[in-house]
Amino acid sequence: MKINKVLAQKIADKVMSVIPYKVNIMDENGLIIGSGDKKRVDTIHKGAVSAIEQRTMVTIYKPEGSSKPGVNIPIHFQNQTIGVIGISGDPRIVAPFAELVRVTAELLIDQEFLFKERRIKEQMMEEFLYHWVFRNNEYDTAFFNSAESIGVNLKLVRKAVILKGKLRKQPSLFAQEFTFKLNQESQLFIVPDTSDIVHRLEPLISQDSKVGIGDRHKIMAKSFQEAKRAIEISESLKFAQIICDYPQLKFIDYLTNKNVAFDEIIPFYAQLDENQKGQELLETLLCFIENSGDMNAISYKLHIHRNSLAYRLQRIEILTNKNPKKFIDLFQLFTGYVLYKMKHTSS
Structure with a gap:
């Protein structure tokens, strides 16, 4: 984890909102990357360099080059020194604030790290879900491993549910239920075949919406295509019902598409x-x-x-x-x- 300039300035501003002293944030090399004095950004802070080398708080009583009187205390993340926070002022006055300021800085860094981690996981999930619904061939070991790494159980028999329309609010999702936006007007839900997601969606959608439900399949792409086709059939024939269940419409699909097998009966x-x-x-x-x-x-x-x-x-x-x-x-x-x-x- 590295402290970037945006985060550094955020920490400096946050700390200076509660204490009446100038605050500098230095990176792992002692370079000032956030400060209450913008003119000092991108300059080396010698007191910070010493604090990094000694891995302890360094006190400056007299001005030394660009360094002003104050205290400089290392910032740690996962047992590594990733920067220094400096408080300008009479060391006898500002020193008591040092530990409190360090803890505040480290909490903000932890918060930023968790946010980035969560966003990375969300992006990984979105990418996997996208590949999942468009993958028509059998799942190989690599694909199973990718799924397992983000908590998706590919062994479950599932169905696709597409909502075309607006939701008043997002429904609660249970274990092994996933969703993402297909486009501006459509949202896909990938759920176990026993899920009651449609029941949860019904009170949240408008009367001009359509909900396409694919049949249960081990290969998600098949159910996804069926859910899309269910909505297409319903809209083409101007059916009034909101819920479009592909198994009930498959016969119509068979009449218009000879690639569809009609073997249920x-x-x-x-x-x-x-x-x-x-x-x-x-x-x-x-x-x-x-x-x-x-x-x-x-x-x-x-x-x-x-x-x-x-x-x-x-x-x-x-x-x-x-x-x-x-x-x-x-x-x-x-x-x-x-x-x-x-x-x-x-x-």
């Missing part, structure tokens, strides 16, 4: 084909589609009671997280069925 149909109960659910779904959701007509064709039909539709919703009575969900169920049958037939 296909395994569902493969499982149905394996047993009689499953085939009953499949038959019910297809009958529901063919009869445009007419419950009476469906019950008649399947020879089951309406309560049984309602139970089967409920089972389909539980298994797929898609409600057949909702048009978009039904569209996804039907498209998944078509894709499954096409793949199954071709194989």
